Amino acid sequence: MTDPNNTNSPLRPLRLAEQAPLTLSLVEQIAARLSERIVTGAYAPGQRIMEQAVADEFQVSRGPVREALRLLEKDGLVTILARRGALVTKLSIDEVREIFDIRAMLNGLRDRAIAEDPDRARHLPLLEKSVADLTRLARDAAQGDAYVEAVASLNRLLGQMLSNRRLKSILDSLALQTLRYSQLGLSTPARRRQSVQHWQKLLKAIREGDGVAAEQIARQRVNDSRDAAIARLREAEKKQETQQESLRRRAA
Amino acid sequence: MTDPNNTNSPLRPLRLAEQAPLTLSLVEQIAARLSERIVTGAYAPGQRIMEQAVADEFQVSRGPVREALRLLEKDGLVTILARRGALVTKLSIDEVREIFDIRAMLNGLRDRAIAEDPDRARHLPLLEKSVADLTRLARDAAQGDAYVEAVASLNRLLGQMLSNRRLKSILDSLALQTLRYSQLGLSTPARRRQSVQHWQKLLKAIREGDGVAAEQIARQRVNDSRDAAIARLREAEKKQETQQESLRRRAA
DNA sequence: GTCAAGAAGATTGTTGACAATCTGACAATA
DNA sequence: TATTGTCAGATTGTCAACAATCTTCTTGAC
Incomplete structure (x- = not known):
């Protein structure tokens, strides 16, 4: 399998703990x-x-x-x-749905906390720029991957604005688990246009300090991702089934 | 009690993996x-x-x-x-608050999922009995510890009714972390009377399949626990400070 | 008396070897 | 043919020793 192993080499060179807290063990x-x-x-x-x-x-x-x-x-x-x-780990469609349900609630909590943070103005310029980038990328159908990356970057930014470290840690973990599936939800230009509208509304809610609206928008956004991802997974599953069937037919 | 393994002794006797999945490694x-x-x-x-x-x-x-x-x-x-x-782990008051905030959201998700489960009737009798126990215990001021234990048991029951395993696992972990503090919130008869009212309302919402109400009640219940626990922690902190001060004075 | 440098001890990080267990294949039996 | 028993190989679980690092105590200079 051409197993490229990516950059495959011993890890030794990077020795740990040269006093800087940034080196990985x-x-x-x-x-x-x-x-x-x-x-x-x-x-x-x-x-x-x-x-x-x-x-x-x-x-x-x-x-x-x-x-x-x-x-x-x-x-x-x-x-x-x-x-x-x-x-x-191999996630069933139901498990993917379960994780997205949790993410919807916790992203709601995150975005509400950010919108209600009296100190949020400090990060607003970066946030504005990030959403502007997103808006630009959403117009160009060819920029699918760049859009996905920009959304990830925006989410990192929101994570930095969040003071609740434990919430951030749980959200990061859940996002990692569904990373393979989240991107499925942004795979069409139409979905990306819908997505960017959500982000614009969220930015407005944060600017105005409207925590309830921010929570509502976040939940809706994650639920949309969930539905899109699940629809794609269903398609993929169906395709795989027919493949297996044709294999079986050939074997017989 | 009765337990068991609470005594301090070598762990060797219990060898692992005698095919039963129940033995602990x-x-x-x-x-x-x-x-x-x-x-x-x-x-x-x-x-x-x-x-x-x-x-x-x-x-x-x-x-x-x-x-x-x-x-x-x-x-x-x-x-x-x-x-x-x-x-x-030593939790600051802010961290305790953060964990309770997450629990409020996720308990809301849990209780809504349970209330909207078409198959929930199967567990209703047990739930009714559990809330009845709680109501009885709440009347008796002397039954503080028993009340705390009954609430834990009720929560276990709700956990069993939940199909979202990952949510259950996160909730269990968060509950464990705040176990030392949750009980602080149920330490007065007045608080227990308030608590039992929440559970009765939740039971009603589940019986009627009202997910939105169940979520709302759950959030309120956890937020109340949070506020009570934090108030107690503040008291404890203040008391500790004065103790340290008197120690310092004695040393001088 | 305070602070810095260095040595000694304690503790975690890593390693290679051995023990316990599981998996799959093959053979024996019904 | 289907089921059961046995065995060899593979893999994880555990251990004890060594290396790297951190903490603390001592010593000395100012």
Whole structure:
């Protein structure tokens, strides 16, 4: 499989803890590499990840790999079964819906908190610029990927404006888990135009300090993403079924 | 009580994985024991937990202890600092408020989902009985602890009625983190009478399938708990300050 | 008396080896 | 043919030792 392994090389060069708090520990480096492979699909859902294989690849012992897998489990990216090891988490459509439902509530809480923050004016210019970027990208049908990236950037910005660290941490984790699916919801120009309207309304609510409106808009936005993502997943599932059927027919 | 395993002794006897999925792995046993000590206050907030000491006590090596501490970190019970080890998490009043804010939203989602579940009638009898118990206990000022336990039991029941497993898992984790503080909110008979009214209204909303009302009630209930807990924490903080002051005066 | 530098001890991070368990294949039996 | 038993290989669980790092105490200079 051409397994490119991306930039595959030992992790050793980056030694940890040279006093700067920005260096990642060995465990975190391993977790980051594995995380990327899962989110990008290089590791397929359901695939087994074996400790020794990862340890050999990165030229470390199994200990840190083991801990890294536990970190990924915390973020829901892998599922660890006793005596069976780690599997890349495979979400059913119902589970995707459940995660989006939680995100809708918590994004509502986040955006309300931001809109009601007396100190929010400090971040408003950046926010205005970010939404303007989004508006520009939404007009160009060719800029699908750039739009997705801009939405992610906007969400990071909102995360920075949020004082509730625990909420931010939960939201980050849930977003990571559905990253593979969220983008499905922004795959058509029509959806992106709808999306940008939501963001414009949210910006207005924040500017005016209208927390109730901000919460309402956030919930609606996530629910729309959810419905779009689920519709796409249903299509993909149907397609896969017919493929399997044709395979079976060929085998018979 | 009655429990069991509360005694302090080596964990060895219970070997793991005798095919039954109910046996706890060594790591989970250690995590459960440590978790209990933190929640009950046997380990004080801010206290350091050292791997070797725990390993010696339970007569295992540091490996499983290390993993158990990571599990507790996932639940927010300990905070792990690089090269410094694990500390029992110490929550500021603001952090307690933040957690309660998240719980309010997610309990709202939970109770709405339950009220809108077409299959909810199956659990209604148990729920009715549980609220009736609560009503009875609320009348008796001497039954404070029993009331707290009954509320916990009712919450467990609602958790079982919930199909969204991820929501349940997040709620369980948040509840565990604030367990030391939630009880503060039910410490007076007046508060318990207010609490039982909320539960009665929630029961009615679930019976009638009124999801919006259920959500509204849940949020209000958690917000009330939050305010009561915070008021108590403020008192405790003030008391501690005066104590420290008198200590300082004595030293001088 | 206060502060800085350095040494000693304590603690976490990492490793490789061994033990326990699981998986899958093959053979024996009904 | 289908079911059960056994075995070998693979994989995770656990351990003890070593390395890297942090903390604390001592020492010395100002």
